[in-house]
Amino acid sequence: MTKTFSLAGFTVAVLAFAVSDAVNRGYDPLAETISRYVNLPHGWLVTVGLLAVAVGSAAVAVRAGGSGRAGWLLYFWAGCVAVAAVFPADPPGNWDRPSVSDSVHGGAAWMGFLALAIAIVRLTVIWRREPAWASQARGLTVLAWASSVAFxxxxxxxxxxxALTHTAPLGLAERIVLALNLAWLAVAATSAKPRPSASGARERMTPGIAT
Incomplete structure (x- = not known):
């Protein structure tokens, strides 16, 4: 059931974001982040996509039970995405005077992206040693490296x-890192559900030692 929720959530998210980019012609997707599109006529697609990411990620977190604090970072990521969906971003051009909603949205988004980046690396290291994840180990590792560089x-x-220089393609960069993150989460969702492992237990019991 968690696998179904995960893959369904990520599929809905990808479709919602892709359709949003296609039907909303007001912004440049290379320059503007996905969340800014919430201010256009079909902005509801962004909200649907973010909520779908949150649901799918939470389902992966449930599936990854027994992976210690690194596993709980997936719940934190899912919660941050849900908050970012509830508090929409401002239209482009308000970087110097963001609204309260935009500030909450941006803070939740960055905390979530950082938490997921850490979770992906730590969980990949943990799961590579477990038989339940053997078939996905190579894919998880490649996607972990790629998503880390993209982040x-x-x-x-x-x-x-x-810095208001606007030379880097922020929208493209966000779409790449989000695509790689969702790909990693989707691969994690397709594995056999693991039992609580010794590595996960050690992580919970020994806070000063990285696993």
Whole structure:
């Protein structure tokens, strides 16, 4: 059941974001992030997509039970995405005077992206040692490396936008990192559901030692 919820959620999200980019011609998808499109006539597609990501991610978190604090980061990511859906972003051009809604949205989004980046790396390391994840180990590892690099590039593009230089393609960078994140989550959702592992137990019991 969790696998179905995960894959259904991610499928709905991808379709919603793709259709949003296709039907909303007001912004440049290379320059503007997905969440800004909520201010256009078909902006409800963005809200639907974000809520679908939250549901799918929460289902993966349930499936990954027994993976210690790294597993709980998936719940945190799902919660941040839900908050970002409830508090919409401002239209482009308000970087110097963001509304309360935009500030909450941006804070939740960045905390969520950071939490997911950490979770992807730590969970990939943990799961590679477990038989239940053997068939997905290579895919998880490749996607973990790719998403980590994409997250760094996305952060660099955001800093470029914050400096008001607007030379880096922020919208493209966000779409790439989100696509890689969803791909990793989808691969994680298709594995056999693992039992609580010794590695996960060690992570919960030994806070000072990385697993």
């Amino acid at each position: 760094v590039l996305f952060a660099a593009a955001f800093l470029d936008r914050a």
